[in-house]
Amino acid sequence: MRLIKLVRNDVMKQKSGFLWLFILVIPLGTTAAMFLDMYIRYDYLFTMAQKRGLTSWEMLVNENHTMLQWGIFLPIFVAIISAMVHQVEFDRNSWKSLLSLPVTRTSVFISKFITIVLFSSILIVLNAIGLVVVGKVIGFPEPLSIEHYGSYIIHQFVGIFGVAALHNWMSSIFKNQAIPVVIGFIGVIFSSIILYQSFEIAKFSLYLYPFFAGGLQGFDSSVSIYGGIVCGAIITIIGNIEFTRRDIL
Amino acid sequence: MNQYIIETNKLSKKFGNFIAVDNINLKVPKGEIYGFLGPNGAGKSTTIRMLLGLVRPTNGNVTIFGKPMKECRLEILKKVGSMVEYPSYYGHLTAYENLDLARRILEVDQKEIDRVLEIVKLTDVKNKAVKKFSLGMKQRLGIAQALLGNPELLILDEPTNGLDPSGIHEIRDLICSLPKTQGITVFVSSHILNEIELIANHVGIMKKGKLIFQGTIDELKGKSRTEIRMDVRPAEAALKQLTTKGYTVYQKNGLLNIQDKGINPAHINRELVLNGYDVYQISSQHDTIEDIFLHLTDEKE
Numbered sequence: 001m002r003l004i005k006l007v008r009n010d011v012m013k014q015k016s017g018f019l020w021l022f023i024l025v026i027p028l029g030t031t032a033a034m035f036l037d038m039y040i041r042y043d044y045l046f047t048m049a050q051k052r053g054l055t056s057w058e059m060l061v062n063e064n065h066t067m068l069q070w071g072i073f074l075p076i077f078v079a080i081i082s083a084m085v086h087q088v089e090f091d092r093n094s095w096k097s098l099l100s101l102p103v104t105r106t107s108v109f110i111s112k113f114i115t116i117v118l119f120s121s122i123l124i125v126l127n128a129i130g131l132v133v134v135g136k137v138i139g140f141p142e143p144l145s146i147e148h149y150g151s152y153i154i155h156q157f158v159g160i161f162g163v164a165a166l167h168n169w170m171s172s173i174f175k176n177q178a179i180p181v182v183i184g185f186i187g188v189i190f191s192s193i194i195l196y197q198s199f200e201i202a203k204f205s206l207y208l209y210p211f212f213a214g215g216l217q218g219f220d221s222s223v224s225i226y227g228g229i230v231c232g233a234i235i236t237i238i239g240n241i242e243f244t245r246r247d248i249l
Numbered sequence: 250m251n252q253y254i255i256e257t258n259k260l261s262k263k264f265g266n267f268i269a270v271d272n273i274n275l276k277v278p279k280g281e282i283y284g285f286l287g288p289n290g291a292g293k294s295t296t297i298r299m300l301l302g303l304v305r306p307t308n309g310n311v312t313i314f315g316k317p318m319k320e321c322r323l324e325i326l327k328k329v330g331s332m333v334e335y336p337s338y339y340g341h342l343t344a345y346e347n348l349d350l351a352r353r354i355l356e357v358d359q360k361e362i363d364r365v366l367e368i369v370k371l372t373d374v375k376n377k378a379v380k381k382f383s384l385g386m387k388q389r390l391g392i393a394q395a396l397l398g399n400p401e402l403l404i405l406d407e408p409t410n411g412l413d414p415s416g417i418h419e420i421r422d423l424i425c426s427l428p429k430t431q432g433i434t435v436f437v438s439s440h441i442l443n444e445i446e447l448i449a450n451h452v453g454i455m456k457k458g459k460l461i462f463q464g465t466i467d468e469l470k471g472k473s474r475t476e477i478r479m480d481v482r483p484a485e486a487a488l489k490q491l492t493t494k495g496y497t498v499y500q501k502n503g504l505l506n507i508q509d510k511g512i513n514p515a516h517i518n519r520e521l522v523l524n525g526y527d528v529y530q531i532s533s534q535h536d537t538i539e540d541i542f543l544h545l546t547d548e549k550e
Contacts, residue, residue: 006354012349013350092340093335094339097337099302101326101355102355
């Protein structure tokens with residue numbers, strides 16, 4: 001499969017790059033923060049959780065997702081990953097030599113999307129593993145619910161499709177990768193303002209699908225699945241039409 | 250069928266209102282080195298990008314190996330190696346890793362990497378990060394990548410741009426050896442005539458988006474103009490005399506110049522002497538290929 005080769009190449013291009021450091025350091029930070037949170041406030045938080053009928057593990061996900069704002073910031077991390085995946089092609093204008101090889105533009109475009117999702121997934125999985133480690137170290141009384149954590153990971157994984165698609169397209173356009181990252185940042189800020197105004201409007205913002213993946217009370221987490229798939233597909237299709245017709249100068 | 254490796258038919262490209270390439274019909278014969286000349290901004294790079302499918306023509310079409318580019322892009326590009334302007338590379342990767350990326354897409358054997366590194370003499374530094382390479386080495390790496398998988402056609406855009414004289418010499422020798430040793434057709438662009446003159450046997454000259462000349466180097470030389478320059482006294486009277494005889498004469502630095510085609514200096518000389526003028530000096534000057542090039546590209550439309 002040529003697509004697999006392209007993805008392998010895209011991953012190779014990040015060898016000894018900043019991207020690997022990024023996706024390792026971020027989860028390390030979240031794990032440390034969650035550990036401190038649980039270490040200092042566990043008794044208080046657990047009492048509160050019990051009143052709402054939550055287990056320690058569920059409470060930990062909630063803390064990670066809303067107190068630490070992981071669900072809000074994840075799209076920005078995806079935007080940064082996308083910027084780094086595309087930066088290598090702009091550095092030495094490698095687009096022209098890459099696209100002069102016998103590859104279709106579509107496969108190049110899709111490969112970049114898959115690479116962004118791949119690196120983002122590593123980030124998501126490492127964050128979740130960090131939570132499990134925190135729970136085990138603190139010594140939660142309940143057994144770990146693999147199902148709950150698996151669903152948390154999958155909802156985030158699908159929830160980022162929309163952001164990954166949008167940023168894959170934007171990053172392929174701008175030579176200066178700061179632009180799409182700033183757009184992503186603004187998108188996230190605006191979306192979180194809307195979030196506290198109206199869920200009905202908020203569910204149309206692709207920057208919020210990773211947030212809805214948290215399975216929080218009052219938010220329908222299936223929105224992250226539908227939204228991620230629909231936005232991911234539509235934006236990738238439209239972006240690809242533009243990308244295949246673009247003049248590479 | 251035709252024996253042209255590259256053929257374009259009324260190829261044009263507009264950017265907004267600006268016509269970058271205007272109705273050009275390239276014909277690049279098999280196994281030759283075709284020099285693509287023109288001043289900067291004449292549309293060479295845009296043309297090359299259209300040959301590689303990077304830029305969509307506004308009009309006209311490209312045929313490579315007798316196949317239409319639009320429909321058979323992948324099939325064609327499998328057999329085309331290219332380097333457009335300065336080489337592109339991933340700086341933090343080694344020379345070997347850079348070539349490996351392209352090799353995987355081209356689906357050729359890993360041994361190919363060693364072969365092309367050998368051709369451009371980069372074998373010793375293959376495990377060094379490319380960002381530490383000199384410009385000449387990067388350029389050679391670019392050519393190595395273009396040679397991966399034994400292409401039948403090599404398209405090089407300004408391959409000696411920014412190189413020092415010894416680097417230029419090396420690249421030139423390399424390009425010259427390709428058609429002989431590997432049977433490759435080479436399409437090479439440059440804005441420097443001398444360089445093309447040394448390596449190419451066919452040339453195409455671009456000016457303001459138009460292909461103003463296409464043919465062999467010898468045909469280009471055939472466009473050479475002859476000029477007869479003489480020191481005749483009294484000059485004013487001689488000028489009048491020659492003008493009335495129908496020659497186009499002008500005076501420059503005290504010398505008379507005639508630029509008509511097919512005139513015989515001996516004829517002129519005899520005519521002047523028989524009419525009582527003193528001829529101190531008479532010479533016939535031919536355009537160098539550089540003059541022809543400048544003459545062609547400077548000409549008013």
